Amino acid sequence: MEVIQIEVTDNEAYDNNAKVFSGGLNKTQVKEYYDQWVEQYEKDLAPGRYNGPAIAADxxxxxxPRFKEKVTVLDVAAGTGFLxxxxxxxxxxHLHALDPSEGMLRRAQEKNVYEKFFCEFLTEDKLPIKAxxxxxxxxAGGFGQGHIPSGALxxxxxITKPGGVIVIVMREEYLNNEDYKNCLEPLMQELHNTGKWMxxxxxxxxKYFCEKEGVVYRFRVLHQRL
Ligand SMILES: C[S@@+](CC[C@H](N)C(=O)[O-])C[C@H]1O[C@@H](n2cnc3c(N)ncnc32)[C@H](O)[C@@H]1O
Structure with a gap:
């Protein structure tokens, strides 16, 4: 029997992504959306069309840049493990993965790149991870409507060591959505001004996602308990 390979178009991929980032879903619905998206996710958000993971890794x-084998990294909103x-x-x-979607994490586990998994939402609440x-x-790609809230910074x-670095990569236009406008960047600035991070x-x-631009943030953690 002939197998017909159906290519995903940019428009279809864009629509599938827009459904979960539209702001109409609560966090449980977001998780459920990812649980059923796993297979198609890797086609829709394949490298080339979605470049967040490569941008974050850079x-x-x-x-x-040095002693890479010693660096401990937590990949937050790890999804299927592209990053x-x-x-x-x-x-x-030494990579650990955190994501609320069991389906996405199961796929990530198959890649054999992570040593440990946390099936958790990142919110303002304490994660089961020591300071x-x-x-x-x-x-990469974890900040958007219905996803990680600003206060989770x-x-x-x-959970980051003093002297450690936090890297956040997201779609630039999401900074203007309801969840983040007047909230995410002001909090980033407050944490800088109060000496928590630099x-x-x-x-x-x-080309973060299709022709959409991305924004890359890097922060050096200073004295988080000041
Ligand atoms: C667009 S995917 C990005 C996945 C992966 N980082 C990548 O770049 O392919 C967004 C991921 O965020 C996860 N997510 C949604 N809300 C979250 C939250 N509050 N905390 C952590 N992860 C969340 C979803 O389950 C999903 O796997």
């Missing part, structure tokens, strides 16, 4: 590498694969290819060896655990905490700070980078990058 930003991690810029922060930790884990990018990090392993760059020489990082000062990671050298690097990174997140404080939790990222708590902003190392904010840059706009092309």
């Amino acid at each position: 930003a991690v590498e810029k922060s930790f 884990g694969v990018e990090l392993i290819e760059r020489g990082y060896q 000062d655990t990671y050298d690097c905490v990174t997140c 404080r939790e990222l700070l708590r 902003k190392l980078e904010k840059s706009i990058v092309p």
Whole structure:
């Protein structure tokens, strides 16, 4: 029997992604959407069309160019593990993954790039992770409506070692959505102004998702319990 390969068009991929980032879903519905999207996700958001994981991995590498084999990294909103694969290819060896979707994490597990998994939502609440655990905490594509709330930045700070780096990569236009407008960047700035972290980078990058631009943030953690 002839197998017909159906290619996903940019428009279809864009629509599938828009459904979960539209702001109409609560966090349980977002998780359920990802649970059933897994297979198609890897086609819709394949490298080339969605470049967030490679962009985040480059930003991690810029922060930790040496002794990569010693760096402990938490991949927040790890999904199916695209970023884990990018990090392993760059020489990082100690990767943990956090995501609320069992379906996405199961796929990530198959890639054999993570040592540990946390099936959790990142919110303002305490994660089951000790303070000062990671050298690097990174997140590609986890910030968007109905996804990670602005206040969760404080939790990222708590679990990162002083001197460590937090890397966040997201679609630039999401900064203007209801969840983040007047909220996400002001909190980033407040954490900088109060000496909790130091902003190392904010840059706009092309072709984050299709023709949409991305934004890359890097923060050096200073004294999170001041
Ligand atoms: C667009 S995917 C990005 C996945 C992966 N980082 C990548 O770049 O392919 C967004 C991921 O965020 C996860 N997510 C949604 N809400 C979250 C939350 N509050 N905390 C952590 N992850 C969340 C979803 O389950 C999904 O796997």
